[in-house]
Amino acid sequence: MVELRRYWTMFRLNLSQSKWEKSEIAAAKQLLFSIKPTSWGKADEQEMQHRLWILCRVKEPAIRSQACLNLRCYISHAAKHTVDSLVTKHHTGDTYTLAQDLYSCVLNDEGKLLQFLLEDDKQRLKFVVDERQRLLVINDQGMQAVSPPFSFKVLATFEPHRSQRLSLWNWTSRLVTQEPEVNLILGEYGFHRQSLWQFLSKIEPLQLRSMEQQFSRFSTKKIEYHGQLLTILRQVHQQYRRQRLKSKSQELKKNNNNHLWEMMLVQVQQQAIPITSTQALKDELIQIRKFIDHHRRNLYQSPSWERSLIEAVHGS
Structure with a gap:
């Protein structure tokens, strides 16, 4: 009724x-x-x-x-x-x-x-x-x-x-x-449809640097550090995709998320970045996602014409 x-x-x-x-x-x-x-x-x-x-x-x-x-x-x-x-x-x-x-x-x-x-x-x-x-x-x-x-x-x-x-x-x-x-x-509030890895793998390091330089209070050193981490993540992501296409191992497909973080941690430590665990690595990257979330929300609330202009310059 x-x-x-x-x-x-x-x-x-x-x-x-x-x-x-x-x-x-x-x-x-x-x-x-x-x-x-x-x-x-x-x-x-x-x-x-x-x-x-x-x-x-x-x-x-x-x-x-x-x-x-x-x-x-x-x-x-x-x-x-x-x-x-x-x-x-x-x-x-x-x-x-x-x-x-x-x-x-x-x-x-x-x-x-x-x-x-x-x-x-x-x-x-x-x-x-x-x-x-x-x-x-x-x-x-x-x-x-x-x-x-x-x-x-x-x-x-x-x-x-x-x-x-x-x-x-x-x-x-x-x-x-x-x-x-x-x-x-x-x-x-910390709830995402995409995993942290999926989210950040779609962000360009130059795009992140542009956003942080203009809309954050991060130091130049911190901005370079974030860019370095994001670059490594994207490199590992591409490496993993190639590896997965070639590999017939079902184990790799089942445990892909843990494997990705372990691969990235190795790359990070090879570049003498002081991160000792995958959890510490995630904590650093979560800070990047929080900044992007906050920036995008402010962008969404701006007038549509202004939002379109900013997106054209900095990406969405």
Whole structure:
């Protein structure tokens, strides 16, 4: 049975109390109750969302903005549930702060009616945006560009006709877990999708040096030291890949992670770097990953045009 309240209540930030809470959105409730509430009650979740999605495409701006608001409310419930699941999965001593940080990425919808414009696309809600990817909306002052909340990103990519199994709830959950800033925040708390080795093997030493020189307080000696470690890691990575292609040993394939660290430790010690164990080596490299995580999160939070410029110069 459809939980209608999910379509007119939204999890959003209460500025006066600085916390996220569920609140009723009058404009969202108004549309549902203006179209025979009993008919909504008989619909299943998929049919309900399909009806609202169709209403999002009608010519009347007021109706489509209200229908969109209903779906935005629903998305907030799905997004919060996904964040709470992530926090439970990545258990940390400060779960409250982690949850609040993650909420800020995906529960950033204020619940206001936004009279958006659509381009012609039968599969998706293709919202009209400006050159900085801001949503173009109509209000009393005419046309205005606003930063789209996460819910619009979900709606702009959701295709209800593509798969019956891919519900709006599941699609929202997928986008939450793929959201760059969500993963950057998890990274700052020490949770990564990629292993330390996989992560650093994709970083160019010159790219790291450029980032550290401009955005860190590391000494010149420390920056050179980090570059030296990263260069060795990438050399060992290439050496291991060649070794694995040639080797028929299943043991090498099973214990590849430990083997990589042991190979790197040998190379490090041959260059007279004072590291005596693989754990000490990992601890040094973790500091590099923490810096990159912090830098990328700051980069992600900068304006899109500025972010594109920085990425072009320093890499993503």
